[in-house]
Amino acid sequence: MALARSSPDAGSLCDVAGLKLGHFTHPSAPTGCSVVLCEAGATAGVDVRGAAPGTRDTELLRPENTVQQVHALVLTGGSAFGLAAADGVMRWLAERGHGFAVGQARVPIVPAAVLFDLWLHGADTAPDAAAGRAACDEASATERSRGRIGAGAGATVGKLLGVEHAMPGGLGMASVRIGGVTLAAMVAVNAVGDVVDPQGGEVIAGPRGADGRPRSTVQALLAGEVPGGALPGSATTIGIIATDARLTKAQATKLAQIAHDGYARAIQPVHTVMDGDVVFALATGAAGVDGDMTLLGAVAAEVVARAVVDAVT
Numbered sequence: 001m002a003l004a005r006s007s008p009d010a011g012s013l014c015d016v017a018g019l020k021l022g023h024f025t026h027p028s029a030p031t032g033c034s035v036v037l038c039e040a041g042a043t044a045g046v047d048v049r050g051a052a053p054g055t056r057d058t059e060l061l062r063p064e065n066t067v068q069q070v071h072a073l074v075l076t077g078g079s080a081f082g083l084a085a086a087d088g089v090m091r092w093l094a095e096r097g098h099g100f101a102v103g104q105a106r107v108p109i110v111p112a113a114v115l116f117d118l119w120l121h122g123a124d125t126a127p128d129a130a131a132g133r134a135a136c137d138e139a140s141a142t143e144r145s146r147g148r149i150g151a152g153a154g155a156t157v158g159k160l161l162g163v164e165h166a167m168p169g170g171l172g173m174a175s176v177r178i179g180g181v182t183l184a185a186m187v188a189v190n191a192v193g194d195v196v197d198p199q200g201g202e203v204i205a206g207p208r209g210a211d212g213r214p215r216s217t218v219q220a221l222l223a224g225e226v227p228g229g230a231l232p233g234s235a236t237t238i239g240i241i242a243t244d245a246r247l248t249k250a251q252a253t254k255l256a257q258i259a260h261d262g263y264a265r266a267i268q269p270v271h272t273v274m275d276g277d278v279v280f281a282l283a284t285g286a287a288g289v290d291g292d293m294t295l296l297g298a299v300a301a302e303v304v305a306r307a308v309v310d311a312v313t
Contacts, residue, residue, distance in 0.1 A: 010310050011175025012144040013186040016242045018042065018284030021186070022139030023150030023171075024085075024132070029125035031117050033076035033085040034150035034171060034188065035135040036240060036282070039098045041069035043283040045252030046111065049260050050236060050277035054080045054114035058278075063250040067109055071098050072136075073280050074112035075151040075188050075238050078126025086112040088132030113278040115190040115236040117154030119163060146171050146310060151238070155190035157312065158206035159235060160217045160269070162228025165207035167214060169195075172311025174303050179295045181287045185259070185304045187239030189311040191267045192274040193217055198265040198305045205312040218268050236276040237263055239307065241300055245291030247283035256281035258297045262304025279304070 014021050018038055025032035046061045056074075060067045072089050076082035090108045093099060099106030118126070135150070146152075152171030159166045169191065175184035189195060194206030194217050206214035221227070241259040256279045263270050263277060271277050283291065 010306055011184055012173050013184045013240065013242055014141050014143055015175040016182050016184045016284060017244045017286035019242060020139040020141050021143040022135040023145065024127065024135040025149050025153045026125055029121035030154035031077035031121055031125060031127060032150045032153040033074060033082060033127040033131050033135055035089055035132060035139060036073045037136065037139050038282065038284060039071055039093065041071060043068065043247050043249055043252050044070040045249055045256045045281040046278065047256040047260055048278050049271045050275035051273040053276035053278055055112065055278060056083050056086055057109065057111040061111060063253055067100055068249060070109040070111060072110045073240055074110060074132060076112060076114050076127045077117040077151055077154050079114055079116045079118050081123050081126035082114045083112055084129050085127040085132035086110045088129030089136055092133050092136040111280065113238040115151065115155065115188055115238055116234050117190065119234065120154045146173055151188035152311060155188055157189060157191045158194050158214060158217060159192045160227050161207040161220060161225060167205045167208060170311040172307040174306035174310055176299060176303055178299055179292055180289060181243055181245040181291065183243045183296055183299060183303050185239060185241045185307040187237060187304060187307040187311055189237050189308055190235055191237045191270065192235035192272055193267050193269040195266055195308060195312045196268050204309060235274045237267060238278045239304065240280045240282060241304060242282040243291060243296060244284050244287040245289055246285040247291045251291060251293055252281040252283050254293065255296060255300055259300045259304045261301035262308065265301060266305040266308035
């Protein structure tokens with residue numbers, strides 16, 4: 001049976017207790033940012049697979065490093081210019097007394113990842129600190145919007161045969177309740193490859209053919225077509241997998257690694273030299289139980305794949 005096409009009923013990242021989600025979508029340009037707030041702190045990990053990533057503060061998430069929790073995560077458009085959105089999120093959190101205590105100071109920990117949408121607008125409209133603050137102001141624990149919003153506002157897919165054939169990407173979410181805990185994902189899909197049905201392999205969104213319908217990039221390349229000039233760093237899928245179970249930093253890192261398999265199930269090709277694919281993992285511990293990594297790991301890729309499909313449907 002093919003994977004059911006996702007809808008708002010597929011779930012939200014906010015189904016994980018302890019998280020708030022807010023978006024800023026530029027009023028006149030196809031770009032924006034999405035902010036996940038965890039003001040009380042959440043354990044985090046990250047795994048970067050794409051060859052052209054744009055990130056901030058990912059090294060501090062390594063299990064052996066000092067900082068144990070983050071206070072927000074930012075997914076943003078605007079390529080490297082968009083990392084400025086995290087500055088606004090830091091200021092917003094600091095003004096409210098949140099952050100890692102260093103003597104008398106508190107330093108909010110706000111890792112971020114960017115995707116490339118500058119071919120649709122310009123550096124002057126890339127998300128900035130004000131955009132990050134605006135997303136924080138809009139954040140709530142009930143946010144369920146998806147599609148062409150926030151970090152997904154300028155996302156496209158199916159670009160490897162030429163950007164003129166691309167179809168819209170977007171921001172997608174999915175969640176499941178399993179083993180007494182919640183596992184949820186949010187993904188901004190801006191892949192150079194296609195989004196496919198993880199079960200049947202049908203291309204859901206990819207390069208448009210002469211009839212306007214999506215077709216398979218991989219099959220076109222195997223048939224002798226040549227790539228259409230997509231530039232290194234001109235794509236990227238960035239996302240978050242989150243749970244209300246308790247995890248260590250090492251476990252969160254492993255969950256992020258496993259979650260990348262969801263990209264591989266639903267995006268073809270994936271992790272290319274054009275993409276900067278990133279998955280963050282968050283564990284709020286709000287469920288009050290230790291996470292069963294065998295169980296969470298077994299379903300993580302499925303939840304991420306559902307979120308990828310949700311982003312384009």
